[in-house]
Amino acid sequence: MAQKKLLLIDGNSVAFRAFYALYRQLDRFTSPDGLHTNAIYTFKNMLDAIMKKVQPTNVLVAFDAGKVTFRTKMYQDYKGGRQKTPSELLEQLPVIRELLADLGITSYELKNYEADDIIGTLAKMGEDAGYKVTVVTGDRDLTQLASDKVTVMITKNGVGDTEDYTPEHMKEVNGVTPTEFIDMKALMGDNSDNYPGVTKVGPKTASRLIQKYGSVENLYEHVDEMKKSKLKENLINDKDKAFLAKKLATIDHDSPVTVTLEDTVKRDVDYEKLRTLYEKLGFKKFLAELNQDSAAQDETTGAEEYQYVELTQDNSQELADLKAKEITFYLGMLGDNYHLAPFVGFALKVDRKVYVAKDIALLQEMPLKGILENKTIKKNVFDLKRTYVGLHRLGITAGGLDYDMLLASYLVNNENNSNDLGEIAHLYGEYSVKTDLEVYGKGKKMAVPEDEEFFKHLAAKVNVIEKLKPELIKRLKDHEQDGLYDDIEIPVAFVLAKMEIAGMKVLPTTLMELQNDFATRLKELQDKIYSQAGEEFNLNSPKQLGHILFEKLGLPPVKKTKTGYSTSVEVLDQLKTKSPIINEILDYRQIAKIQSTYVKGLLDVIQPDGRVHTRYLQTLTATGRLSSVDPNLQNIPTRTDKGKQIRKAFVPTEADGYIFSCDYSQVELRVLAHVSGDEHMQEAFKTGYDIHSHTAMKIFHLDSPDQVTPLQRRHAKAVNFGIVYGISDYGLSKNLGISRKQAKEFIDNYFEQYPQIKDYMDKAVQEAREKGYAETIMHRRRYLPDIHAKNFNVRSFAERTAINSPIQGSAADIIKIAMINMQKELEEVHLKTKMVLQVHDELIFDVPKDELETIKKIVPEVMQSAVQLDVPLVADSGWGHNWYDAK
Known part of the structure; x- marks a missing residue:
């Protein structure tokens, strides 16, 4: 007899996850009569994925019957801190129940009991009857049900994406068995369910205690034997809380349910x-x-949208007489770093026919090479930059790359920064394509599946790229973002691809010299620290360092954490004057980080051509700023000379050439002056005043720049940049080390002198409340779903974001425009100079000696004319025989 499989689903939990999975598209998911449908839609997709994975014979979805349960009678504030369920979700729950009934699935609720108790009881019934039981929930409390016959699947981000809890996995994750997990919860309490445990006992301490004593009961039998400590004191004082918490945390396995296992048999669909x-x-x-x-x-x-065939040498000639003016192409690579990732196959869609292949060599031969290089044949792709660089590795200069699904989706909703085609397709209701994680796996276990599954995956990808194109293009136009897409993001993708391909030359000899110098300095600092400490210890252990500083040397502890004394940089900075050992520890940490992250890190990624080829993430940040990875060249330290030494290793291609650097001066403040229309700030920029001295004059009521002291200018600079990020008086006081009252005076004086900036900030917040998003000069949107949040901190963050996103985003757009114009200029003038790096507001070039004078002239001109603001853009230049000397 086949194994019977019982699937138990936590209905409220999964519905909650489903609702928030498409929360940002709430307004798009409505029925013809106005009912919100985002939770229903995603619930159905999640259910399909779960059913396919488990293939149960019996199914039950449990729901909570109400807020009042036997637990609230035990503890009145149980789950009392939870926010009210959104009305948009509440209206969908009855429809989810209706959907389940039509699908032949039993749903059930029980007065005075939670869905957890229904599931716990049915799981026990199924286990006793020999069923294989699977529980699906987003609530980790249910992991206590895991056993040899019960697997608890915790839903994660994507549809069908779960973490499966077995007793073995519980032991690996929490260090305890499923039943011992209840005792862990008893000690640590539960913020989500709003019941306390023992004071200052977190997961690690709770796990350690239960691993030692096995249960709360046994712990308290031996608590008197424990050494005197604050933990022992808290355990004794909070004994009643611990035992109450254990009762609240324990799922009832014997609740009075009226359903039987027979009632859970999967029925036919109506x-x-x-x-x-x-x-x-x-x-x-x-x-x-x-x-x-x-x-x-x-x-x-539209059930059958295309047919696919395997492309071979024999049938590739079908494409020789290609008449189509538009095709869709996908190049498969295994892994994120497309500069190095192995090629695994490709797919090409022409009309309703899809060609798929694993043989990458076919791309390098005619007719495919000619098609891919033909500029008159428009190509739809998923990721233009990835495709361009990948084809370049194969000796193909891609032409006609016209539509980028990844960029279009990112602009439509830049809060979603996934770069997985399947995940993005799912956002738009297309589940015909799996995620790469589902197909290839991850990490070292990544592998290409059998041909049939793999070819279906490739075919589904090119199909969905083409299928979603009209909808995404329409949304861009509806949002007035088609110009941002056509004129900035697509062109800059080509520029970035060429920059990545060019790479930047790095001298390993210079890095190895630095490595030796830093190693010597680290040994000197280590010896000094050991000498002052009076013993050797692990400098990288916060616990051992805390013991030395605060117990042995008697320094005043600034902050304690659950694991002991804090030895963070912030804490050590406050102790600088207390002992010379502090400065030496800070120096040691700084050099050790530079050594491991940048010196060794860069040596590991220099490619055979002697260059590093970073990747720019174009769709990561909500503001539109570019990020650099593999390696991150934007993050090389600049505040200390030790960190800046790394830049000496970055050199021009030609021995007598130059690294040329040009960066915008205070571009975000200039954008602020433009968008706010503030006359005083605009006046300062138009007349060439030092903006920080100008601000110092205003907020300190001085008559001339000569009266401004260095400290006053530093304070004014902090206010200027703090205002851009919506800083509070508390934040400014912490940054400057002044009183909160004094910080408030600075901010009040600032707004008194720059009143239109305050008006801009108020208007930005109000517009975000009305529209649900903030927008840059070029119509880049930042959606702000928390702008109406009841929680003050959450709402305040959204308000600060509404203020600074248009400024940061506009600055990001400006340098992208400058990059596009600069690349165009280099190519039109036929210069050998290459733009090789972008670091926020700075562009870096690899310049032959005989082109330096030309570059000195054209780069600042191009950058300063990128856009027309109400104040001038200013770009400052420097050059040298390495990157260090160029600044």
Whole structure:
């Protein structure tokens, strides 16, 4: 007899996850009669993924019957801190129950009990009857049910993405068994369910105690034997809380349910009711799936959108006479770093036919090479930059790359920064394509599946790129972002691809010299620290360092954490004057980080051509700023000379050439002056005043720049940049080491002198509340779903974001425009100079000696004319025979 499988789903938890998975698209997911449908839609997709994975014979979805349960009678404030369930979700819960009924799935609730107790009871019934039981939830409390016959699947980010808890996994994650996990919860309490445990006992301490004593009961039997400590004192004082918490945390395995295992048998789907429901909700995709059984309906429902064939040497000539003016192409590589990742295959869609292949060599031969290089044939791709660089590795200069699904999706909703085609497709209701994680796995276990599965995956990818194009382009136009897409993001993707391919030359000999120098200095500092400490210890252990500083040397502890004394940089900075050992520890840490992260890190990534080829992440940040990885060249230290020494290793291609650097001066403040229209700030920039001295004059009520002291200028600079980020008086006081009252006076004086900046900030917040997003000069949007949050801290962060995103985002757009114009200029003038690096507001060039004078002239001109603001843009230049000397 086949194994019976019981699937138990925590309905409230999964519905909650489903609701917030598409929360940012709440307004888009509404039925024809105005009902919100985002939770229903995602719940159905999650359910499909779970059913496919588990393939159960029996299913039950448990729901909470209400807030009042036997636990609230035990402890009145149980779950009392939770925010009210959004009305947009509440209205969808009855429809989810209706959907389940139509799908032939039993749902159930029980007065005075939680869904957890229903699941706990049914799981025990199933286990006793020999079923294989699977529990699906987003609540880790249910992991206590895990056993040899019960697996608890915790839902994560994506549809069907779960972490499976077995007793072995519980031991690995928490250090305890599933039943011991209840005792852990008893000691640590639960913020989510709003019940306390023992004071200052967190997960690590709770796990350690339960591993030693086995249970709360046994712990308290031996508590008197423990050494005197604050932990022992807290355990004794909070004994009643611990035992109450254990009762609250324990799932009832014997609740008075009226359903039987027979009631959970999966019934047949009621297709007519389901069809009516999908029509009422406007679920066209699900309607199409219902109709797939009928071949006659395939054409009208779009069930079969393409056919795919394997491309070989024999049939590749079919493409020789290609007449199509537009095709869709996907180049498969295994891993994120497309400069090094192995090629695994490709797919090409022409009309309704998809060609798939693993043989990459086919791309390097005619007719495919000619098609890919043909500029008149437009190509739709997922990631333009990845595709351009990948093809370049194969000796192909891609032409006609016209549409980038990744960039389009990012601009439409830049809060989602996934670079997985499947995940992005799922956001738009397209589940025909799996994620790469589902197909290839991750880490060292990544592997290409069998041909049939792999070819289907490639074919689904090119199909969905093409299928979603009209919707994404329409959204860009609706948002007035088509100009941002066409004129900035697509062109800059080409520029970045060429910069990445060029790379930057690095001298390993210079890095090795630095490595030796730093090693010598680290040994000197280590010996000094050991001498002052009176013993040797592990400098990298916060616990051992804390013992030396605060117990042996008697320095005043500034901050304590659950694991002991804090030895963070912030803490050590406050102790600088207390002992010379502090400065030496700070120096040691700084040099050790430079040594490991930058010196050794760069030596590991120099490629055979003697260069490092960073990758720019174009779709990572919500502000539009570029990020650099593999390696991160934007993060090389600049504040200390030790860190800046790393830049000496970055040199021009030609021995007598130059590294040329040009960066914008105070571009964010200039954008602020422009968007606010503040006359006083604009006057300062137009007349060439030092803006920080000008601000110091204003807030300290001085008559001339000569009266401004260095300290006053430093304070004014902190206020200037702090205002851009919506800083509070508390934040400014911490930054400057002044009183909160004095910080408030600075800010008040600032707004008195620059009143239109205050008006801009108030207007930015108000518009964000009305629209739900903030916008840059070029219409780059930053969605702010928390702008109406009840929680003050959450809402305040969204308000600060509404103020600074238009400024940061506009600054990011400006340098992108400068990069596009600069690349165009280099190519039109036929210069050998290459733009090789972008570091926020700075552009870096590899310049032959005979082109230096030309570059000195054209780079600042191009950067300063990138956009026209109400104040001038200023770009400062420097050059030298390495990057260090160029600044």
